[in-house]
Amino acid sequence: MSKQTEHWQALSRDHHLAPFTDFQALNRKGARIVTRAEGVYLWDSEGHKILDGMAGLWCVNVGYGREELVEAAARQMRELPYYNLFFQTAHPPALELAQEIAALAPAGMNHVFFTGSGSEANDTVVRMVRHYWAVQGQPEKQVIIGRWNGYHGSTMAGASLGGMKGMHAQGGLPIPGIEHIDQPYWYGEGGALSPEEFGVRVADQLEEKIRQLGADKVAAFIAEPIQGAGGVIVPPDSYWPRIREILARHDILFIADEVICGFGRTGEWFGSQYYDLRPDLMPIAKGLTSGYIPMGGVVVRDKVVEVLNRGGEFAHGFTYSGHPVAAAVALANLRILRDEGIVARVKAQTAPYLQRRWRELAAHPLVGEARGVGMVAAIELVKNKETRERYRGLEIGMRCREHCFQNGLVMRAVGDTMIIAPPLVISPAQIDELLEKAFTCLDLTLKEVQGR
Numbered sequence: 001m002s003k004q005t006e007h008w009q010a011l012s013r014d015h016h017l018a019p020f021t022d023f024q025a026l027n028r029k030g031a032r033i034v035t036r037a038e039g040v041y042l043w044d045s046e047g048h049k050i051l052d053g054m055a056g057l058w059c060v061n062v063g064y065g066r067e068e069l070v071e072a073a074a075r076q077m078r079e080l081p082y083y084n085l086f087f088q089t090a091h092p093p094a095l096e097l098a099q100e101i102a103a104l105a106p107a108g109m110n111h112v113f114f115t116g117s118g119s120e121a122n123d124t125v126v127r128m129v130r131h132y133w134a135v136q137g138q139p140e141k142q143v144i145i146g147r148w149n150g151y152h153g154s155t156m157a158g159a160s161l162g163g164m165k166g167m168h169a170q171g172g173l174p175i176p177g178i179e180h181i182d183q184p185y186w187y188g189e190g191g192a193l194s195p196e197e198f199g200v201r202v203a204d205q206l207e208e209k210i211r212q213l214g215a216d217k218v219a220a221f222i223a224e225p226i227q228g229a230g231g232v233i234v235p236p237d238s239y240w241p242r243i244r245e246i247l248a249r250h251d252i253l254f255i256a257d258e259v260i261c262g263f264g265r266t267g268e269w270f271g272s273q274y275y276d277l278r279p280d281l282m283p284i285a286k287g288l289t290s291g292y293i294p295m296g297g298v299v300v301r302d303k304v305v306e307v308l309n310r311g312g313e314f315a316h317g318f319t320y321s322g323h324p325v326a327a328a329v330a331l332a333n334l335r336i337l338r339d340e341g342i343v344a345r346v347k348a349q350t351a352p353y354l355q356r357r358w359r360e361l362a363a364h365p366l367v368g369e370a371r372g373v374g375m376v377a378a379i380e381l382v383k384n385k386e387t388r389e390r391y392r393g394l395e396i397g398m399r400c401r402e403h404c405f406q407n408g409l410v411m412r413a414v415g416d417t418m419i420i421a422p423p424l425v426i427s428p429a430q431i432d433e434l435l436e437k438a439f440t441c442l443d444l445t446l447k448e449v450q451g452r
Contacts, residue, residue, distance in 0.1 A: 005045040008033045019154075032405065037064035040423045040430055042410070053410045053420040053434055058228060058260045058376075059291035062336050063425040069292045069329050069336075076328035085114070085322045094322030097331050101288075101299060104269045104334070106278060111305045114322035115296040118259035118285030119153025122222075124298050125281050126157045127316045129220045129253050132304055135311035141219045141252075142177045145209055149183045151229035152222065152257055152283070161222055164230075179213065181205040183227060184235035187369045187380055187388070199236030207246045220253035220280075225271030228260035228421070231414040232378035234371050240275045253280040253304070259296070263287030264337055264424050266374035267347030274373070280304055290333045295326035337424070346424050351375055353428050357435045358420075364439065366446045376421045378414075381445070390416050391449055400445040407444070409437040 009030040012018070018026060033045035040063055042050045055061065062069075076093060083091055098112040113128070115121045126144065133141035146152065148163035159167045160174030163183070168174055182189065182202050190198040210218050223243075227233035247254050256279035261271030264287065268274040272282060281304065285296035300308075308314060320326070337343050351374045358377045362370040368382035381396050383389045390396075397413030404411040412419050422434065 002046060005033055008045060039063045039065060040426050048408065050405070050408050050410055051422075051430065051434055051437065053404075053422050054412050055421050055423045056291045057286070058265070058421045059286035059289075061263055061265070061287040061424045062290045062333060062342065063423040066290070066292075066333075066336065068332050069290065072328045072332035073293065073325050076325045080324050083324060084319060086317060091322075091324050091327075093324045093327035093331065097322075097327040097334075100331060100334055101284070101297070104338075105282065105299045106270065106272055108303075109279075109282065109299045109301050111300045111302070113298045113300060114327075115285075115298070116294050116318055116320045116323070117153070117296045118257075118283055119155040119158040119296075120318060121259065121283035121285060121296040121298050122152040122158040122161055122257065123155050124316060125220070125222070125255050125283060126161070128281065128298065128300070128304075128308070128314070129255070131311060131314060131316075132253070132307050133219055135307050138216070140217060143179055143213055143218045144177065144255075145179045145181060145206065145213075145218060145221045147183045147223055147227070148180045149185070149230040149233070150180075150222075150224060150227055150257075152224075153259075179209060181209050183230060183233055184239045185227075185231070185233045186236055187371075188231075195236035196238040199238035200242050203239050203242035203246065206243060207249075210246070210250050210252070215250045215252065218250070218252045220255050221247065222255040222257060224257045224259075225261045225266070225275050225277060226373055226376060228376070228419075229414065231417040232372065232376055232419045232421075234373055234378075240277060244277070255279060255281045255283065258282045258299075259285045260376070260421070263334070264343035264346055264374075265376055265421065267343070267351045268374075269343060288333070289326060289330045292333070293323075293326045293329045294320075295323065295330055342424050346375055350424075350426060350428065350431065354422075354426075354431050357431055360435065361438060361442070364442050364446075366442050375424055375426075376419070378417050378419045381416045381418065391452070394449055394452060396445065396449055399448055400441055403441040403444040403448075404437070407437055407441055409434065409441065411438065411441070 012031040013027045034042050035045050036043050042052050101112050102110040146161045150163045152158045152161040160178045163180045184202045186195045186198045256272045256277050258270050262284045266274040280301045282299040289295045359370045361367050361379050368380040368385050370379045383391045397416045401413040
């Protein structure tokens with residue numbers, strides 16, 4: 001290990017508190033120091049080249065090293081580096097970005113409230129949906145229903161909306177007025193039911209929860225089109241149609257969390273378009289700027305805006321809402337995705353190729369299921385394919401993740417599930433490289449745990 005790497009690891013140990021980290025364990029091991037990136041690749045401080053199968057954190061859709069985004073930020077910094085959107089003031093980058101997002105969003109969603117992140121966007125929806133009902137004289141409609149193992153950020157409201165029980169165990173979560181139903185995780189929780197039967201059964205829990213709580217108390221249902229951090233949970237085909245039927249019967253809002261699925265990852269601009277979900281609110285972030293600069297927002301349906309317009313001041317916002325530099329970068333990013341046909345190419349070419357190659361992993365002795373949609377995919381690591389028995393107490397996902405890093409691939413572990421979400425610009429040849437490395441790492445993992 002180089003002295004420079006040791007120096008940076010010492011700085012990490014002595015001064016930095018990393019997110020979602022066991023600090024003591026990281027300090028013993030030493031942080032991996034990433035120093036540069038280009039296209040779909042990263043390089044660490046030891047010179048190792050790594051294929052980034054997670055696009056950073058699901059976000060670097062146009063790949064690393066796009067000078068157009070750097071130039072957009074520099075131009076805006078020279079012209080107007082910052083101004084706020086408070087006090088009846090606006091600036092061109094935020095307004096033009098709102099127009100661009102509205103043009104890409106599902107029909108009838110023509111307004112955007114800007115935030116600094118996806119977590120802030122989900123805090124915003126809590127405030128917004130409760131205000132929406134209060135304006136209409138129904139302040140008792142407060143409850144928002146989410147899903148166990150869903151992920152909506154790590155702020156107090158975002159973590160409460162999500163159903164990560166490990167997060168709920170810290171910090172007095174969830175906050176009041178948040179309820180949960182089961183996730184549509186057929187492989188892990190479907191038992192002997194067919195995917196279609198399970199999808200309907202889990203969707204019907206929404207109806208049951210609404211009746212239990214009373215529709216007059218329920219403000220909204222929130223869900224990711226495809227659960228990301230929960231392990232790339234792709235719902236059975238029967239799930240979303242049944243959810244839509246239930247939502248149509250009850251006077252509650254639907255929030256489709258598009259922080260991961262948005263901006264091309266499914267082959268459509270939004271996951272809501274892929275599944276024809278017709279949400280009332282869509283939290284966005286990540287791919288909005290391809291991660292080059294922090295930004296988020298909430299895309300809002302016209303019927304909601306009409307009510308908010310009658311409600312006087314909406315007492316909510318952030319210092320960096322619609323930051324002009326972030327907005328300029330987002331505009332340039334969306335134009336790259338559109339003008340270079342990246343989203344269209346994902347749908348027609350690279351996503352079908354990735355999914356075809358990815359399903360080859362199902363033949364590996366360690367893999368119980370290979371699934372995915374567009375540019376997001378998962379494999380289930382099991383001891384017995386027939387019974388779906390897991391390896392107990394071996395943290396097999398983390399073992400596989402370490403083999404991936406050591407062999408030049410970022411593949412994320414969620415328990416015993418390995419997931420990918422590569423940059424949308426990945427080429428067929430790079431997909432082949434990803435699959436070759438994945439097979440190698442599965443072989444190494446199997447060798448390590450065989451007989452245990």
